[in-house]
Amino acid sequence: MPRPTTAPIGVVLARTAKTAGRAFDQALAAAGGSQPVWQILISLKTTPVANQRELADAVGIQGATLTHHLNGMETAGLVTRRRDPANRRVHLVELTDDGEQLFHRLATAAIAHDQRMRRGLTDTEIAQLADLLHRLAANVTDD
Amino acid sequence: MPRPTTAPIGVVLARTAKTAGRAFDQALAAAGGSQPVWQILISLKTTPVANQRELADAVGIQGATLTHHLNGMETAGLVTRRRDPANRRVHLVELTDDGEQLFHRLATAAIAHDQRMRRGLTDTEIAQLADLLHRLAANVTDD
DNA sequence: TATTGTTATACTCTATAACTATA
């Protein structure tokens, strides 16, 4: 008596994330950004981080990878880096006016993208989905 | 009266997919594979494709990208390519014995990974999740 | 010595454009 073969949830998740991620990429690109830049901006705006290591953790990348993105963002005039006088090993990352403006443009694009994705789903269903995704992620997080 | 700020579902989805995707990468790497190789193998085994273009579509990549992966897989002895006698423009892709074996190893790893992710979730919840993800993806698919 | 961050280097996945082979 074969179990009803539910398609592997990992496959469904990966496929959906690929599709949604590409659409999100396009939305952000049209607004002059990208997913890593958006993640970094949103972390800077919403999460109090003491140093770049914590920022990298918040974004989910390595420190060297963060440096790579910050280099680009600094060249583009989105952020400044200066040493913390209290601990000169620490580099304080701060948004410029241009960085603030890009943040708002990307936020607008992200909100529009989210509303598009949510079409036809109730708030309850979205909450269910978020809960299920959280529980799934917890299962593959080693801690 | 501000709406209860549900976290953007796109953010939750992207974060979950990143976490789950990396765990899946590690599981496949430990079994000697990768996500693109696994997607190609599973498409070859389960989807009847007439040519490489259809295979690329099934995997969700461009034809040239598929060629890139098939080159590696052919070098690794996982697949063979030969021209279709009936239409010599078409290259028939076939799994070798080694390819079959890798498919089974990766399938085992994928199943274990799926079971790990599903811990604590009922079959009903998984089915709900799959349904919600499908509806989300449909909203960002242009067709 | 330990901590913070950068530099150097390289790998994987992906893509577009130009090309070859076949029809």
Add this chain to the structure above:
DNA sequence: TATAGTTATAGAGTATAACAATA
């Protein structure tokens, strides 16, 4: 001309290892 696939090239994102600066 149109179709199937490959080659050439490039770009984005990520990572590890070695290094410099600071404590």
